[in-house]
Amino acid sequence: LIDNFTSVLRRALSGTFYPVLQQAIGFGSAFEGWTAREEEVVYQVLVPLTPPLGHIFHLERDTDQQKPGRNFRVRVELECRCPREYQGMNMLCFQHHPDVIRRRTRQPNLLDLLCTDSYLDVKKTVHWFCALVGASWRRLPQSRSWHLVLLPSKRICNLRLTNGQESFQVKVLFGVQRRTSDIFISSRHRGAHTPSTMWPETYAMAETKFFRHMARQAPQDSSHLKCLQLLAHVLVRKDFSIHSIKTIIMHLLNTVPVSQWHRRHFLLQLSDALEQLRLSLEKKHLEHFIVGNQRLPEEIRLPPDVQRAKPPNLFHSLAQDPAAHSQAMQAY
Template identity: 60%
Template structure:
């Protein structure tokens, strides 16, 4: 999960989608332009998106997030994933790994998925995107479990908070304790054996 933070001149505002009754809470991320005139006065080389003419902005500065990654002022998952994949493709030739590994981008609308191979080994990597809720470890993410999810919908996820919690428990547990051995066992246990993620989490928590 890649945490996303708003660039200068922008702010993120999470809005709960209350339509329907779903097991997972869905949000939309509204992107709002912020005044940066005071930064200009302090010598920062940035034009204010709110108070400069559009012609001046287009000729002297990159477009705002609203123009590149948003749909109707809301952060768009599909546009974000496509932009990040283009970025990965562009910077890959400059990385040392590109000399011995081959990069293949895989189709995905809500994440950046790619495969790297070197003839004998192959690794598949998926990068998800998330926006942090306040100062917590709870995020809204690009990952979804529903068959169809609108491109401006970001489901809530507790994956980071759960990882932090289990990491804390593992650090507190004695080296040879039963609790630690159970955590290590479930960490290595492959899903897809008939138990849902919710069931596995319930077993571990108990």
């Protein structure tokens, strides 16, 4: 569905200076083979953005230590397309003659369209894409049998599709790839007051790639996904985050021999995961699975700074808040 959308939109955007939409990447539980809820299925996809002709994206790391996680901004620059020896002379290029190009193409550049102070703006980008989706829906074959509703959201394009008998959601995020790695900076919010020009780093695509790798390595009757699904279904009701539960399972998958994930060892797997959760809660420490992990499968590509970084503690808030830690231990 999203690939159909991006294909239609790419044709519509041809000749403009909007971001170039790349093939969508599915991530999260629906693409990993498990789900924590029995409600409406939610598919999450990330649409990578690349700069249009005559533009360059520069990723700038946010150094504000008060903000959680690793965050970036996307500075947009007009590209100099002059031969070096003619730079500064009377030749048309985006950097030196933006007004002439704007007048000749009758198209504003990306700085005019979706940027705030030369930085790509998440909210403007989402609003632009949602408007395109609404205008293009009737061109898709799915529109003949499905009804589309755009749900309100500021940093993602949230779609609900229904056909009278079933329904599902598609949450579309946008991102910029960090070089050729599996790490992206994305439009996902981080906290209630995430600035519109902030793009948090996301590791979700790398995590989904890890689960696909394990699906190829694990025994055919492996129950690691069933174990994850059961734990997530039960523990999320006790206010444990799904991501922390998933992180524990990923650590176990990366350390326990795959031969021990047979279905007959299901209760042992469950016990190991719960014990690991207990130990992590007691220590108030659970290391991020992707950041700083030197033992990932070779096919998962990390930027050098992510690979060398100190793994964040997902239970940092428990270490800072004794009351929250006590509550978490009681919930366990």
